[in-house]
Amino acid sequence: MILGNSFIGNQQKGDGSLQFKTFNPSLNKDNEWSFIEVTALELSEATELASQAFKIYRNISDDKRAGFLEEIAFEIDSLGDYLIQVYCQESGLSRDRAIAEKDRTLFQITSLATFIRSDWRELTKEDAEPDRLPKPKPKLEKTYLPLGPVAVFGSSNFPLAYSTGGGDTASALAVGCPVIVKSHPMHAGTGELVASAIIKAAIKTGMPNGVFSNLNSAGIQLGIDLVKNPNIKAVGFTGSIKAGRAIFDIANSRTEPIPVFAEMGSVNPVVISPNSLENEADHWAAQYADSITQGNGQFCTCPGLILGLESNHLKKFSSLLAEKIMQVKPQLMLHPNIHSAYVRLGSEAKNSENVFELTPSMNLDSNYAGQTILSVKGKQFLSNVNLHNEVFGPFSIIVSCADQEELLSVINSLEGQLTGTVIFDQTEKNDFEPIIEELKYKVGRLIFNGVPTGVESSPAMNHGGPYPASSDSRFTAVGVQSIRRWIRPICYQNRH
Amino acid sequence: MILGNSFIGNQQKGDGSLQFKTFNPSLNKDNEWSFIEVTALELSEATELASQAFKIYRNISDDKRAGFLEEIAFEIDSLGDYLIQVYCQESGLSRDRAIAEKDRTLFQITSLATFIRSDWRELTKEDAEPDRLPKPKPKLEKTYLPLGPVAVFGSSNFPLAYSTGGGDTASALAVGCPVIVKSHPMHAGTGELVASAIIKAAIKTGMPNGVFSNLNSAGIQLGIDLVKNPNIKAVGFTGSIKAGRAIFDIANSRTEPIPVFAEMGSVNPVVISPNSLENEADHWAAQYADSITQGNGQFCTCPGLILGLESNHLKKFSSLLAEKIMQVKPQLMLHPNIHSAYVRLGSEAKNSENVFELTPSMNLDSNYAGQTILSVKGKQFLSNVNLHNEVFGPFSIIVSCADQEELLSVINSLEGQLTGTVIFDQTEKNDFEPIIEELKYKVGRLIFNGVPTGVESSPAMNHGGPYPASSDSRFTAVGVQSIRRWIRPICYQNRH
Numbered sequence: 006m007i008l009g010n011s012f013i014g015n016q017q018k019g020d021g022s023l024q025f026k027t028f029n030p031s032l033n034k035d036n037e038w039s040f041i042e043v044t045a046l047e048l049s050e051a052t053e054l055a056s057q058a059f060k061i062y063r064n065i066s067d068d069k070r071a072g073f074l075e076e077i078a079f080e081i082d083s084l085g086d087y088l089i090q091v092y093c094q095e096s097g098l099s100r101d102r103a104i105a106e107k108d109r110t111l112f113q114i115t116s117l118a119t120f121i122r123s124d125w126r127e128l129t130k131e132d133a134e135p136d137r138l139p140k141p142k143p144k145l146e147k148t149y150l151p152l153g154p155v156a157v158f159g160s161s162n163f164p165l166a167y168s169t170g171g172g173d174t175a176s177a178l179a180v181g182c183p184v185i186v187k188s189h190p191m192h193a194g195t196g197e198l199v200a201s202a203i204i205k206a207a208i209k210t211g212m213p214n215g216v217f218s219n220l221n222s223a224g225i226q227l228g229i230d231l232v233k234n235p236n237i238k239a240v241g242f243t244g245s246i247k248a249g250r251a252i253f254d255i256a257n258s259r260t261e262p263i264p265v266f267a268e269m270g271s272v273n274p275v276v277i278s279p280n281s282l283e284n285e286a287d288h289w290a291a292q293y294a295d296s297i298t299q300g301n302g303q304f305c306t307c308p309g310l311i312l313g314l315e316s317n318h319l320k321k322f323s324s325l326l327a328e329k330i331m332q333v334k335p336q337l338m339l340h341p342n343i344h345s346a347y348v349r350l351g352s353e354a355k356n357s358e359n360v361f362e363l364t365p366s367m368n369l370d371s372n373y374a375g376q377t378i379l380s381v382k383g384k385q386f387l388s389n390v391n392l393h394n395e396v397f398g399p400f401s402i403i404v405s406c407a408d409q410e411e412l413l414s415v416i417n418s419l420e421g422q423l424t425g426t427v428i429f430d431q432t433e434k435n436d437f438e439p440i441i442e443e444l445k446y447k448v449g450r451l452i453f454n455g456v457p458t459g460v461e462s463s464p465a466m467n468h469g470g471p472y473p474a475s476s477d478s479r480f481t482a483v484g485v486q487s488i489r490r491w492i493r494p495i496c497y498q499n500r501h
Numbered sequence: 502m503i504l505g506n507s508f509i510g511n512q513q514k515g516d517g518s519l520q521f522k523t524f525n526p527s528l529n530k531d532n533e534w535s536f537i538e539v540t541a542l543e544l545s546e547a548t549e550l551a552s553q554a555f556k557i558y559r560n561i562s563d564d565k566r567a568g569f570l571e572e573i574a575f576e577i578d579s580l581g582d583y584l585i586q587v588y589c590q591e592s593g594l595s596r597d598r599a600i601a602e603k604d605r606t607l608f609q610i611t612s613l614a615t616f617i618r619s620d621w622r623e624l625t626k627e628d629a630e631p632d633r634l635p636k637p638k639p640k641l642e643k644t645y646l647p648l649g650p651v652a653v654f655g656s657s658n659f660p661l662a663y664s665t666g667g668g669d670t671a672s673a674l675a676v677g678c679p680v681i682v683k684s685h686p687m688h689a690g691t692g693e694l695v696a697s698a699i700i701k702a703a704i705k706t707g708m709p710n711g712v713f714s715n716l717n718s719a720g721i722q723l724g725i726d727l728v729k730n731p732n733i734k735a736v737g738f739t740g741s742i743k744a745g746r747a748i749f750d751i752a753n754s755r756t757e758p759i760p761v762f763a764e765m766g767s768v769n770p771v772v773i774s775p776n777s778l779e780n781e782a783d784h785w786a787a788q789y790a791d792s793i794t795q796g797n798g799q800f801c802t803c804p805g806l807i808l809g810l811e812s813n814h815l816k817k818f819s820s821l822l823a824e825k826i827m828q829v830k831p832q833l834m835l836h837p838n839i840h841s842a843y844v845r846l847g848s849e850a851k852n853s854e855n856v857f858e859l860t861p862s863m864n865l866d867s868n869y870a871g872q873t874i875l876s877v878k879g880k881q882f883l884s885n886v887n888l889h890n891e892v893f894g895p896f897s898i899i900v901s902c903a904d905q906e907e908l909l910s911v912i913n914s915l916e917g918q919l920t921g922t923v924i925f926d927q928t929e930k931n932d933f934e935p936i937i938e939e940l941k942y943k944v945g946r947l948i949f950n951g952v953p954t955g956v957e958s959s960p961a962m963n964h965g966g967p968y969p970a971s972s973d974s975r976f977t978a979v980g981v982q983s984i985r986r987w988i989r990p991i992c993y994q995n996r997h
Contacts, residue, residue, distance in 0.1 A: 465641035
């Protein structure tokens with residue numbers, strides 16, 4: 006049952022007087038549950054508990070922490086169909102999607118459990134050389150320590166996989182960092198259920214009180230106070246550039262600055278070759294109609310920009326894409342705020358000078374979003390930086406470039422991206438070399454002849470990228486190496 | 502011959518009208534050479550060249566870059582005795598020290614060359630699984646890319662090893678990042694010679710013009726402009742907390758924030774046990790008199806704080822240390838600014854309430870610094886945070902703690918440190934467990950029964966630590982893993 010309380014460590018608390026509700030996009034009305042805004046005192050208790058818990062938790066063995074993670078996965082799974090129902094009620098997403106995302110979440114947690122049972126610290130040992138000249142060499146051992154309590158801000162678009170019990174939480178807990186989640190107010194019920202599962206697992210496996218807290222808040226002040234709190238030693242964030250940058254700035258302006266890994270915006274450019282347009286237009290139009298509408302375009306890897314050389318084939322592909330994407334049944338947006346942002350930013354883009362709309366406008370019920378494909382010439386795209394911004398939803402702009410040089414300029418004009426995609430055949434390899442060279446320094450992942458949606462959770466994955474795709478391109482948010490964000494080296498010299 | 506110009510890529514330029522000189526502490530007067538303050542135009546040219554050079558340099562093979570590094574080492578070595586003379590003239594340090602530091606610098610460069618001929622990218626490959634359900638798995642390959650041009654601010658206290666051709670420059674060049682050094686104005690002549698060696702090596706091995714620049718400036722504006730320049734993609738810094746933090750703040754307030762690795766201040770606490778004080782006071786007093794005066798205390802790992810439990814043995818050790826340190830011949834400070842800061846901060850500490858001076862004050866010629874050992878009780882140390890600050894020079898405070906609890910409070914009250922040291926015998930292991938546990942979360946390196954000075958340049962070393970020892974404890978400034986500061990992962994999906 007959802008009570009609307011925060012978890013301050015193992016204890017449910019809701020002393021605040023302010024309340025908020027989540028929204029059901031399918032029914033176009035608020036859900037029944039009320040959530041109680043966490044108080045400043047409760048926040049302070051949670052961070053103090055986390056700091057105390059850290060002293061114990063950091064010394065719990067890898068094997069026991071792995072057991073804790075596995076128990077979390079078990080307890081989330083044990084929430085059963087109720088979790089799926091609440092997820093759907095708070096997101097407007099389908100049951101299939103909810104179940105697939107839950108499975109992904111469990112997989113992420115259990116793969117981290119397996120990983121931390123391995124030699125993840127990569128212990129580097131060097132023997133003493135007492136007879137070395139001019140000076141003896143000491144014995145050295147390099148290992149890693151957890152940074153301390155981590156604040157996690159989950160995303161709105163993955164209520165399970167990148168939220169309360171998602172990758173940031175699991176990777177921090179895996180290496181010995183307590184976690185305080187600021188629950189996403191758009192799916193606070195889903196968050197409460199997952200939090201209750203984590204707390205159950207913590208108690209069952211004997212983890213210290215405070216290893217995990219879950220704070221309810223619909224405002225922004227709590228997030229600011231959380232990041233400023235001296236007990237917090239790192240931050241994980243998934244969301245918009247604006248919010249991510251604000252958190253990054255707060256963290257860096259602390260007396261003791263702390264690392265922030267913020268996974269933010271991306272338009273995920275795709276470059277499609279003349280031969281692909283000529284010979285495989287149908288195939289790629291179908292693939293991209295599907296990719297752009299995955300999760301109703303509310304994926305951070307949604308391909309929002311498709312670049313090609315001006316030609317009749319590009320025109321034909323553009324029409325095909327527009328046609329195929331219109332065959333997809335319009336879906337609900339996650340929340341009225343995301344819906345209205347989509348409508349507003351989409352309209353601004355559509356109404357820009359020299360931009361053409363290839364998809365007919367649709368007359369839709371509230372909370373539904375119409376798919377949108379726009380087209381613009383390279384020159385115009387270059388001169389209008391507003392078109393470079395992400396429009397979060399089932400939306401993509403096709404940029405028709407006069408020549409290869411202009412295409413390279415367009416790539417060069419883009420900010421950092423989570424992904425880039427190139428589509429070409431072997432005979433075009435030489436032409437694509439400079440494109441790949443330009444693109445790979447802009448992106449965290451480069452896809453060949455595919456679509457950017459679908460992020461494998463595995464060691465070879467990288468989910469991040471040059472700013473503003475992420476706040477620090479040297480780390481990944483996905484895969485077991487995501488733990489690197491929360492640990493630091495220490496060298497023991499002549500330890501006996 | 503030293504001309505006082507900057508290197509804007511391969512070209513020497515000195516169009517500016519402002520000049521400055523370096524200082525000879527031994528002769529207590531300026532050196533003969535004049536250095537020309539770089540102009541804004543020259544800075545802009547250097548960053549533009551670096552950005553262009555990056556496009557070529559990033560694709561040069563590991564083997565060729567390694568060859569470039571080896572050639573740099575050869576060319577620095579070929580500067581011969583002139584480099585040693587200039588080094589001594591600009592630092593007041595001894596010939597022996599100059600030669601040892603040169604050898605260390607060459608070793609750092611050549612070990613990085615060896616390292617990048619190995620599998621440093623740790624390529625992670627995963628095969629495609631086309632039949633996987635519910636979705637096929639793509640082929641994934643994770644590797645690393647260089648970030649781009651790096652700005653390097655060298656230290657004043659290591660004119661070779663942590664400066665123009667030091668660890669930051671060598672590690673950035675090793676992985677494919679061009680480097681722009683803001684030459685340290687206190688050893689601009691040494692910097693010019695090393696820069697000329699790097700440029701010679703770059704030309705000889707066919708590296709692109711702009712892969713390295715060396716800028717002369719005695720002011721702070723150039724540093725600000727350099728860090729703000731959009732062509733710069735990362736910063737390496739070694740120096741004071743004040744300057745390091747300023748650079749960190751500038752880098753983070755850019756439209757596109759960039760990573761800064763700043764290695765800053767540290768007092769390097771040492772905890773010495775009752776048994777060690779009772780049985781080995783002579784030994785440790787001698788070791789610490791030597792360690793505190795290494796490089797005249799102008800080492801970032803100088804032990805500035807010695808903690809012990811109140812006892813007659815601690816008193817005896819304190820007297821012995823004061824006595825032995827007075828047997829060391831007073832040495833020159835690097836520069837009048839460092840000298841005057843030492844005198845000022847040292848006096849402030851000495852004149853603090855309840856602080857006792859164990860060393861007699863000395864009547865010294867200008868630029869010489871007298872060794873200073875102070876003593877204070879734990880309670881007083883805890884209540885006076887000014888005593889927690891680094892006094893750069895041959896200076897250490899002995900803190901006498903009432904009991905173990907107070908000693909733990911003192912450790913807990915400290916900021917992040919490069920190193921911490923524990924000295925105890927096996928029978929005291931249990932008592933030292935909580936001390937080690939507290940200390941290890943404060944430091945980047947923990948030394949057992951030794952001294953903190955002497956930083957091995959090897960893979961198991963860590964030189965960094967929690968803020969403010971460094972701006973990001975997740976990286977090291979020393980050892981081959983120092984390259985991690987300048988690279989980021991990229992994943993290729995289904996690359997063909």
